[in-house]
Amino acid sequence: MRLTTSIKTALVSLASSLALSSIAAHAQTELKVYTALETEQLAEYAREFNKAYPEIHIKWVRDSTGIVTAKLLAEKANPQADAVWGLAATSLLILKDEQMLETYAPEGVTNLSPKFRDNSAQPSWVGMNAWMGALCFNTIEAKKLGLPKPTSWEDLTKPIYKGHIVMPNPASSGTGFLDVSSWLQLFGDQKGWDYMTRLHDNIARYTHSGSKPCKLAAAGETPIGISFAYKGASLKKKGAPLDVVFPKEGLGWDMEAAAIVKGTQNLEAAKKLMDFAVSKAANEMYNKNFAVVAMPGVAKPIQYYPANPETLMIDNRFDWAAQNRTAILAEWQTRFDGKSDPK
Template sequence: MDGGGTGGSWRRRTLRAFARAGLALAAIVILTAAAGGAAAGERIPITIYTAIENEQIAAIDAGLRRAVPEVEPLWTRGSTGVITDRLLAEAAQPQADLVFGLAASSLTLLKQAGLLAAYEPPGAGGLRSLFRDPTPPHAWTGMDAYLGAICFNAGRAAAAGLLPPQLWRELLAPGLKGQIAMPNPNLSGTGFLLVAGWLQSMGEAGGWAYMDALDQNVSAYLPSGSAPCYAAARGEVIAGLSFDMRAATEKANGAPIDIIVPVDGVGWEQEAVAILGSTRHRALAQRIVDWAASREANEIYARSFAVVADPDVSNPHSIYPPHAEARMIRNDLAWGAANRARILREWTRRYGAKARPG
């Protein structure tokens, strides 16, 4: 099955990139685990696929090991699109036991494909309602939410006589020609949430028309949600379309950027956890999901995200835009899952020539 809808050659390239990046990271985590605590041989290996940011893995891994000490987590990390397509490609012979930190729209797609086990952790009732699988049987549980944002290099913009945009359409200004970077939605969950958000909030015809015009100002479509913000922070472009917490992290680290969440609403996504139906370690996997829904786990997520599943946990950085959550559109994750392949085929047909490889 071609989950990305972009052809077999693209799948082979993305899976090779996944293998290079993901397996190397898994080895790092395994070596770290072996250096302290129980020896790996005394634990039961659990293979976990994830799309969480590299810098988040260590804290989550440590918390998970404390909560479920019998487990030896074997993390394999890739961007959202690559992880999603790999899980679909492995449908006949699943390799993972658990998915921890993947877009809920991707997990909805995997659920529709019959790949997830039904399980709702005991603590799910205390989470915000939007972080619970809305369609029985419950198969995924939300962790945190991230939303589209613009990393805007204020210094470069001022030198060019440009004001910070407040609406999406202001990114179409002629002065921004070649000065915008955006994530490739085939590879990046942030890229997909931006595209899906425009198609939902502007209507499909209006959304594609907007992206046609935006493409005239885009210099490149980059392989991760963080990469455009890095590019803006380095002054390579004026505007990097990214996600809220990457923008906040870069600004907190001294990047010369403004964090802009457009007034007319932004697409968003949530990371979630789910069990593969094929796992041979169902009881241990359920204990991991139980921990993932706990307050302790949410406090770890809140180190990186302003919006988390537990309504009583919040730790946004002082520079985080206070209005960001209010500007999240009414997002239909099921629609995104059902239309993902079609959207990506059309996006690639129109704009794929500017996509940078992973």
């Protein structure tokens, strides 16, 4: 039976309406999120977020901490990001001082430990987890070279390690900056710079990524990489011949945090991201990789981390680190930047 023209037109119109309805039902808000999370974490973070908010699509913009921070500051007059999820708290404190963050108290934020949230009357950021400094020590390469396993930061200045240590550049790496700022807090200003001068004599190169020294150690390209615990533990789980060493003087650390960028056109979607970032589900996700998370009572022991990680973390003065970041980096670059990898 042939269809009349009017029936065909009606069917085409109906099909078009149904198609448009389907598209509308699956329409998503795109949220541009700047981050310094490790690349392999991004898919899981987005997937878990979408379980709660399937209507929001995260478009990640990922780079090292220093580069993301510099990018956000450069875009101050014309913000391109909607939110930040996974950037050092010291960086967010700088952005807060520049009045670049939207104030918002996510639902459930008071369930977080006080040290993992902005306790201002109008909070601008929320903490996620702590990442802490550590050494990645390649046992096979060290044995070939006759290198003993270091147990302290001071050990790294011994002549036997000359040319066998790789470290992140603090200007581009959040891990590098937490190391430098923690040494200045641990040893004091004068002794801290003296320590870094002696350490510099043994450094082979400074990388622009906090995880790269550990990756180089895992690959046997250096016996010792100054890096952070998550990367060492994850590579060791994959079979790398690494010992993850936690220097006995204490561990520098920083807090990964999240915030809304002021001026976003997707404010409601960004608020939902913050609500998820402080949720129990999110903290359980953080705990898959980090031994210390923002919500008390959630964290379970992580393989290859110390049993008591919080007791090893220094009393980090985040405000001091943020306020002095520019001066610290300028001094560091004047003294040590000659061994940095090309940008």
